Amino acid sequence: MVRAPYSSGPGMVCAAAVLACSFVAAGAHNGVTHKSADEAARHLKEQENTPGFPNIKGGDFRLIDQSGSGRSSKDPQNRFQLLFFGYAKCKAICSVALPRMAEVADRLEAEGVMVTPLLITVDPERDTAAALAEAVPKYHPRMIGLTGSEKALDEAYRAFQIERKVVFVDPEQGAVYAHGSYIYLLGPDGTFKTLFPPILGPERIAELVHRYIGGKS
């Protein structure tokens, strides 16, 4: 761990980059540029998933939500779930991934499909249930913020192959964490379905979630 030399330190570079990049072109993926979003969608649909994708154990976590109630990996309303590991004070990737998850949830809801956005904190020292209760509704009214004991969180991190690490301590904002940035799609029973890199736009993620709900695996 190192201490940031300046209060507006280079960690903010990432935040600025991430925020500036929240308008990622829908047609861009893998460095391949298409003339239109439709062409990109057609290209992507032609590609089948490679069997044997590295297995993410996922699921089976037992944590505490922002109301102080227990919450397992099973969705009580039997919905698919979008899961991100981050923290409330993150000004970098979380500030894009969480609104992106919220937008995906809204897009799907408008189409009659309800999914539950979940945040599991990597900063349990600051992300108490009370802090999460204040933070997560700012992203989405149905977002669930999860914290828990060190043991319970460690189990969740291991299950989703997340490593959290303090990169530096910003004099003004406190600890800045490195953490994974993939968005996981879980089934209603908490099983891992797939993951999305944060470079995918909300419309593309919503499309993919639709496909998984429709039975693609």
Add this chain to the structure above:
Amino acid sequence: MKMRRLRTPAATVLASLACFIVAAGRLSAAPGAQVVEIKGEIIDTWCYLSGVMGGPDAVVGSAHHTCALWCAAGGIPVGVKAEDGTVYMVLKVKGEDPLAQTDTIMELQSDSIVAKGQHYVRDGVNYLVVADVISNEGITNRNHEDFGVVPGFAIPEKK
């Protein structure tokens, strides 16, 4: 330049000038995955694919190295940009547990490498599980000579 992939474990490695991905046999039990060698540059996928920090020639190499380090430190997946322009998201490295977010990744950022690993396509995205970095020439794309630091605020001024 056209990319080719070989599907059989016993396939002979072709050192074709047109090929940047070559088969090298299967690594382990990973049904369906192709073992590939990819020659390319480690990049910051976020800034490269979004384009908002600059054009594709500017958000790679030495010009973008500082920003790329911070993005990777924050968890943004790194990628390998092959010489044909295809970007492979690095999912894991050398059997490390965390997904693409390790000190190893940080040490490779912006380097020109040849990586051997398993290639998966999932949801239209190319992923690479790196088994080995066969060669590493370091940062060879010295584009800061043309673009300076990209973005300019990547190295903050001291208050």
